[in-house]
């Protein structure tokens with residue numbers, strides 16, 4: 001067993017034969033942060049490190065140059081250091097003789113220097129000149145990410161990356177997308193920017209929201225930036241008549257509660273090929289579910305009930321999409337630290353309906369007596385299960 005002092009650890013980590021993929025500092029001894037995670041990032045072709053520092057429920061991000069890493073990371077503030085390097089993990093634990101080092105072999109490849117990482121950045125990057133991002137408050141005037149908007153920036157980039165993966169396989173020359181519950185429309189604007197200004201394809205994108213102030217403001221911005229194919233319509237998606245015509249994608253990011261159900265239902269009824277939906281505020285099942293059997297221990301305590309109901313809601317939606325002929329997967333589209341509502345339902349219409357898949361939901365619903373809007377609408381429209 002080896003014991004090391006701070007300068008020895010820094011010398012070791014700076015040595016040529018160590019390629020750091022990740023450092024996690026935890027178990028605070030002193031200082032202001034509860035945890036710090038360090039990862040290599042390539043910015044404009046140059047290796048930097050990104051520091052993600054956690055303080056109570058806030059997260060701070062900072063990029064530092066490779067040679068300045070250890071001037072910015074307070075190693076001694078923490079009792080535990082986990083360093084993932086190429087080929088081995090180094091685990092340092094504080095003791096009265098210094099830091100005890102334990103090594104573990106691993107099969108990790110060099111992320112920071114792989115060609116993948118050099119080219120793989122966000123689709124929209126800090127420093128890109130996208131004036132609407134400044135107007136929306138995501139970028140500062142110097143095109144830097146506004147700190148408090150980092151999570152939104154990350155969510156949107158990831159959302160667009162996921163759409164882009166599907167778009168590439170379907171080789172569309174033009175694209176029509178409807179965004180349900182678009183709100184301030186960070187996503188809607190950037191999806192438009194991505195397809196029209198970066199991919200150079202014709203796009204028609206409509207954002208729907210029930211709030212007139214956000215809809216008016218978004219239309220003003222779309223006009224100001226010459227986004228002619230982008231429009232915002234004041235609608236209640238649960239009852240208003242929406243766009244009729246060929247639609248390639250329905251998207252929704254955190255559309256409240258049953259607004260997500262109406263988005264999914266619209267896509268199903270209109271045979272929309274692709275759906276990307278990140279649900280939020282799943283209150284409906286939580287408010288209506290009754291104790292009736294083996295899941296009762298999950299609905300006894302408020303917190304469990306809320307989380308269980310929310311998962312049940314999204315599992316039901318997923319099963320309905322599959323029943324309606326959509327190949328559906330459920331992915332964590334960003335890390336939990338960037339949004340606790342981080343589950344995306346990604347669905348593509350590939351096959352015929354299989355209504356048998358609705359039977360399990362019906363049985364659960366009959367037993368636990370909850371309401372679930374998508375199930376109710378879809379089953380009303382089906383003659384027989």
Ligand SMILES: C[S@@+](CC[C@H](N)C(=O)[O-])C[C@H]1O[C@@H](n2cnc3c(N)ncnc32)[C@H](O)[C@@H]1O
Nearest residue numbers: 181182183209210236237238253254255256259
């Ligand atoms: C949490 S915000 C998300 C906004 C945006 N998609 C984002 O991720 O930043 C949810 C939005 O859904 C809208 N909404 C809720 N119910 C709706 C309905 N029935 N019809 C249209 N919009 C609705 C709200 O007005 C709100 O702007």
